[in-house]
Amino acid sequence: MDSAVPIVEMTGISISFPGVKALDGVDFRMFPGEVHSLMGENGAGKSTLIKALTGVYPIDAGSILLAGQPLLVTGPADSQRAGISTVYQEVNLLTNLSVAENILLGREPRRFGGIHWKEMRERAAAILHRLHLDIDPGSLLGSHSLAVQQLVAIARALDVNAKVLILDEPTSSLDVDEVAELFRVITALKREGVAILFVSHFLDQVYEIADRLTVLRNGSLVGEYRTKEILRIELVHKMIGKDIAVLTDLDTKTRNAVAETTTTIPYLAAVGLGRKGSIDPLDFAIAEGEVVGLAGLLGSGRTELARILSGIDKPDTGELKIEGRTQRLRTARMALKRRIAYSSEDRKREGIIEDLTVRDNIVLALQADRGWFRRIPRRRQDELAASYISALGIRPANPEALVRNLSGGNQQKVLLARWLAIAPRLLILDEPTRGIDVGAKAEIQRLVSNLAEEGMSVVYISAELEEVLRLSHRIVVMRDRKKVADLENDDVTVGQVMTLIASGADE
Amino acid sequence: MNTPQDPKNALASPLASRTGSLVHAAVRSRLVWPAVALIALLVTNVVKSPNFLSIRIQDGHLFGSLIDILRNGAPIVLVALGMTLVIATRGIDLSVGAVVAISGAFALSIIGGSDNPNSMGVVLGAVAASLVFALVLGAWNGLLIAVFGIQPIIATLILMTAGRGIAMLITEGQILTVSSAPYKVIGGGYWFALPASIIIAAALFALVAILTRKTALGMLIESVGINPEASRLAGVSSRVIIFMVYTFSAVCAAIAGLMISSNITAADANSAGLWIEMDAILAVVLGGTSLAGGRYSLTGTLIGAFVIQTLTTTVYSIGIAPEITLVFKALVVIAVVLLQAPRTRAGFARLRSRKGPSVPSAPREKAIVR
Structure with missing residues (x-):
């Protein structure tokens, strides 16, 4: 398939945030009718690369070609029009709206200047049918399980006849049957010539579905491989860049x-x-x-x-x-x-305070315990932050970075640090x-x-x-x-x- | 980013300080447009009346247009100060105007009802009583919001509506006019050559700045404002903090009310502090604090409050017809808010990067990621 023309070609992509160099000269390409998996640790830059492709983040350097043409997008709506659809890691849908409204949000069929509700329900039902999802399009999204919500998010992405479909951790809340269902859909789309970017931490799933892998580490490109040409152990080695012995040792x-x-x-x-x-x-x-x-x-x-x-x-x-x-x-x-400390499964809603710094997030529970008046001295805060950053390997190792700019895994480590700080x-x-x-x-x-x-x-x-x-x-x-x-x-x-x-x- | 005072200060990040100059940081700061607006207004005034900036000493007191702006702006600064903390917790306090009216009316009714309105003891007692009354009113707001979970806009709407009625009851429907020399000092007197109201406002501003920075209050307020649920799970006593900010907001409004009534030596239940809640909210928003809560900037609020006060002064000085004063004020506010909008800022950033070379991506910066 290497002779084929790539549908997406990203070259030398660099992106920085205040205090974080998220991507550093990364190349990435996708072929039509192929499932491409993006692999890497927390903070490797997977989500950032996806957001560069979908126009969420402007790139500082590099170029993006879509079907040979320079891709100039300034936001998700733009990239969707260009044929790139995305389903993000955390389901970003509106739970207080109906399933149909969520699938067609922003593309509602119109009639007489208003929404054509009947056609909307029918279109939504057709897409759900394609996914073999037996739910009422008129039901509230919030009344369904996370897994169903995830599939609705995919349905939403499918509605636009995407040339490129990005699935960021689509399976993290699905059970075995639902994953099989999803893979069946992916395979069908593949046959239709859609290029699919599949990001998952489940190696089994990656090996099952992906044709090609790109490995990132610390914002840099490690390499691109054909899935059948790389052994799992090699892949893990390339992803974490350190000896696998750690894992066996733990065992x-x-x-x-x-x-x-x-x-x-x-x-x-x-x-x-x-x-x-x-x-x-x-x-x-x-x-x-x-x-x-x-x-x-x-x-x-x-x-x-x-x-x-x-x-x-x-x-x-x-x-x-x-x-x-x-x-x-x-x-x-x-x-x-x-x-007694509880670290919630919902780190976005019940965990991090995203607009505060890593340091603030780490000391929060300890500070709350001491009360507002007895502030933890700044020097002590710096010590605490520094010690947990190094102990847990939080990246970037910058206590003043805003937590919102960290990857999910690093946010999780910040939360762990917060609870550990209260001993x-x-x-x-x-x-x-x-x-x-x-x-x-x-x-x-x-x-x-x-x-x-x-x-x-x-x-x-x-x-x-x-x-x-x-x-x-x-x-x-x-x-x-x-x-x-x-x-x-x-x-x-x-x-x-x-x-x-x-x-x-x-x- | 080490203080709540300058949350948007891009200088705080090591990357920005390396790649960007001071100008770069200033342009990225949200304070730049309100500051530009303030300067532009001042320049307009100077063009109109060249000795606008001059300050002269008369009878040992400082006089001049700038001093007037500071003095007349003091009530807005105070109300906006309390409002900033309220807004930082995702709330809003619509009742401040009513509290302004109540506190002035309450203090003057006590002084007017006493045997000796010129006695220092009576005045101090009246001021203290007003502040305690405001504390109770603020606690009422705090109770409704923090304990009963009523939406802030509804909860404070209650006092906004009822408050002027309470003030009216206190003044018995009249405009209370009381002459009391010690009371006059608060809004019209001088300390150390400066109007007392400026000193009072500055002192309270400094107190809040120090209190939020030297205790954990600033961080906890922001935390509650950004993510109340996560804050609760981290053991933050959100209720106590929310209760505190509304109580404090009412006290700020009460002090502003004392100033206003003292300045005109009268308490007018209908017009004292009318629309001041809108001016205060505007000042906070102009200062770059989002109504969605979270990160706030006291410095921004200060600049915002003075933009509004200078605007009022400018309208008179450049002779704009009173009928269109509010329209003119609205236009300036719209301009500043639009310039501050994320979309506009992003647009400016694109313009800049198209003109000059973009942020260089030096390979050594990789070290930061590791």
Whole structure:
């Protein structure tokens, strides 16, 4: 296919933000009828490159050709007109509008100066049908699961007959069947000659669907490869640029830790904890230095339990004991005072303060704890920021950069730093590695196991069961708002947990 | 970016300071257009009356048009100061005009009702009582918004509407006229050759600047304004902070009300502080603080307030007919706001980069990424 003319040809692209050099002379090309995967760690510049192509960010240097013609776009609407459609990592749709309105927003069929609602519903229904998505186009988007919302976002992108379709982490909130469904759609589009840019952290998926790979690291191009010509291990090596030994090392280390689970001093114990419409009454306990994995599907009650344990939501029933003493955690603030920190799965809405600096974001919880009057001295703030930036490898290593200019994975690390700064006794991590790459994932996992060794209790929630099994001493499985199993993690397999998630222990 | 005072100051980023000159930073700053507008207005005045900038000393007091602008602008500065913090938390306070009217009326009714309006003790007592009253009114706003979760625009609309009624009750529907020498000082007197109102406004401005910078208040206010939910989960007592800013806004408005009533030695429940909430919001917006909350600039608000006051003065000095005064004022505001708009700024940035060489991408900058 190399003889074909590329539909997209980006040459020498450079982009800087205040304090961040996001892209440095990157070349990138896409061919019609090909799936091209953009690979790289957090902050490698994947999202930035996409935003350069879609005109969201102006480029400082370089050129972009679309079908041989210079592409002059100043925004997403422009690039869409040029035939480039994008579905971004975080679903950027309007949950308070209907599915049809979301699909055709800005391109509504018109009649008599108003919106032609009937045609709109029909067009939307046709597109949904093409995606085999059986939902009512008139229903509110917000009433659907994240996975469905994601597919609606793709439907929206498909409506414009795109020549180039960009899918940025489209599968991060989809289950196996939905991914298969998506891939079927991608394959069909490929046959129609659409060039598809597919960004995902799931290597399996990349190897399944992508024809070609471009690897970025720290804003620079590492290289372009045919998927079938590069081994996974080579690819990972090129992406993280450091020895894979780190990953294997982690594996053995945590396995050892699991083997020698320390004496169980119960740190937190809940009896009959429940909340109407959220979770059914359940018992939960975690010991000092223990990592408890919470497994279950989205909506199974895993996040809901975490929110109750961390004082964000109030339980209706049950009792919570911390170190043997009954406590009532009515607010997040109260929980934080007891050194219980919750890192939300929704880092954009419930995590970062995007217009504040990395330093401000890191000291926020600690400062909130001290109250507004007793400001943490500036020198201490700088020390804290500097130490976490180096300990967690936050990039760019600039405490004064605005958090909004960081990549998703680095924002996640900033959040981790915020919670670690208050020296928590119990740290609840909800999907801390979602949407971030192999290297950062390994770093976060290693951090968790180190913290547990130092005596911190950790509740670890992740949709990736391998990750949960690798890290946890004990696994609590949730299904349909109930706790269905609580197992010691010795030789538990992914298959076993899967079965529990799917059917429950008692059936 | 180390202070809430200069959030938009591009100089703070190491990259900009290396690649850009001072001019570059100034052009990128949001303060540039309000500052240009202020200078342009001053120049217009100088052209019209060449001794506009002259300041003379008479009886040990400073006189001159500039001093007048500062003195007459003091109430707007105060109200806008409180408004800045409110807006930074994503809120708005429409009740400030009503509070201006109430505080003047309350103070004057106490002084007028006393045996000796010229007694310092009576005046201090009246001022203190007014400020406490304002504190209660602000706390009411804060309660509705922070505790009951009512939208700020609705919650403060209540007091905006009811407030003038309260002022009217206090003055019994009359324009209260009271002559009291100590009270006159607040709005019309002089300290150290300067009008007392300028000193009061400057002192309060400095106090807020120091308080927000030396405590964590500035950062926490911005945090609540940018992302209230995330702030709550990080343990920030958003309610306390929101409650505080509305209470403070009312106190600022009350001081402005004392100044206005003192200056004219009368309390007019109907017209005192009329539209001052609009002037204050405009001053904040001109100063580059977004109504969407978050990053704020006290310096910007100060410049914005003086743009508005100078505009009022200019309208008189260049002899614009009173009928079209408001239209003229609106035109200037539209111009500045449009120049500040992100789209216009982006347009200017493109123009500049087309003319001159764009930001050089030196390879050594790669170090920053690592």
